[in-house]
Amino acid sequence: MFQSWQEHVRLNRQGLSRRGFVHAVSASALAAGTLSFRDVVTVRADDLRRQGRSMILLWMQGGPSQLETFDPKPGQENGGETKAIDTNVPGIQVAHAWTHVAKVADQLAIIRSMTNKEGQHDRATYQLHTGYIPSGSVKHPALGSNIAHEIATAEVDIPSVVAIGGPRGGMGFGGTSAGFLGVDYEPFQVADPSRLPDNVAVANGEGRYRRRLGLLGQIEQEFAQRGGEVVVDNHRRIYDKASKLVLSPKTKAFDLSDEPAALKQQYGSSSFGQGCLLARRLVEAGVTFVEVRHGNWDTHEDNFNNTTRLAGEVDPGFAALISDLKDRGLLETTLVAWMGEFGRTPRVNPRGGRDHYPRVFNAVLAGGGVKGGQVIGASSKDGTAVDHDPVSVPDLFCSICHSLGVDPAKENMSPLGRPMKIVDGGQVVNQLFG
Secondary structure: OOOOHHHHHHOOOOOOOOHHHHHHHHHHHHHHOOOOOOHHHHHHHHHHHHOOOOOEEEEEOOOOOOOHHOOOOOOOOOOOOOOOOEEEOOOEEEEOOOOOHHHHHHHHHHEEEEEOOOOOOOHHHHHHOOOOOOOOOOOOHHHHHHHHHHHOOOOOOOOOOOEEEOOOOOOEEOEEEHHHHHHHHHOEEEEOOOOOOOOOOOOOHHHHHHHHHHHHHHHHHHHHOOOOOHHHHHHHHHHHHHHHHHHOOOHHHOOOOHHHHHHHHHOOHHHHHHHHHHHHHHHOOOOOOEEEEEEOOOOOOOOHHHHHHHHHHHHHHHHHHHHHHOOOOOOOOOEEEOOOOOOOOOOOOOOOOEEEOOOOOEEEEEEOOOOOOOOEEEEEEOOEEEOOOOOOOHHHHOOOOOHHHOOOOOOEOOOOOEEEEEOOOOOOOOOOOO
């Protein structure tokens, strides 16, 4: 028996969130027959869009070593040269090169029991971006595109999905894309965060630009009438997106020049650090999903020197992003995830490196309702296996969806007529939010 929404509010007034209110009203209206299920889903989606939820993925291309990041094993045979340092949370230690991140550990949930089977770069990268194993018949949408498809605000006239760093050509998510969701959710590429993206300025005035768009429209119309409707539709969508960006005052979100010098310094001088600063500006401007890429963590040789150098490039930006989002009141609605495609072998190879190791690795989440200052799961003493509370890739993706209010079981229809869930299997890691 459903309660009236007034009763539900009265019984929960000490802890009822806005989301809870929407649930209560929707359930009561559904029971009363005043709303259809489709109406309830629309209310829910619209509420999420108004909340301005977003996600920033810090992607460590190549597979970062868990022992040289957030699961060090000092004193163990496999621990190598890496030392552990204390964080601002008693009992939680991280590898010695992460001095800035150690100071914001109270905001982080460190998952030390990630486990998977894919140990090849391309396949694992694809899986850690889409939730699916690569298939020749279907191009699965990246999780970022799926999230934007569900909760991005249509009124925002800058791209809902942005990829910073990495390759060009619409393949910003480790070689993945929006897949069958279409061009509206393809990532907008930013190669260099320290300068404006190419071709976003209107040359020779807005009037001339609009006239040229009108001429293009006439040419496209003639082509469409001769059987090119699909090509023209996709082309128009791309141009509409580009035009909105070019003509929008929010384009200035891509310009870091007005940020205080002291804040820029906190983020660090590396391209990754400036990318983190740009990511903060973009979510502040209404972008739903931003990926900031850093590589190359594929440390088959000279692992200890290389990981120290790589951490030095990532550590300031990662920590500054968390602090900056928190100071601006954005961390509660912005989920930050740090991860790569797999971990590295606990045993050091003859070249002083660590090889691919998906059996156990780590990931870090912060913000978006995630409870900070905790460690989820553990690896064994020698680092070769998960000791307890394993977390699979689908589990991680379900947890990300939970944070953002997205239903991981939601189905979208593939071009082959097959319904595809946003996440195939898995369950929410409740400890992340407890």
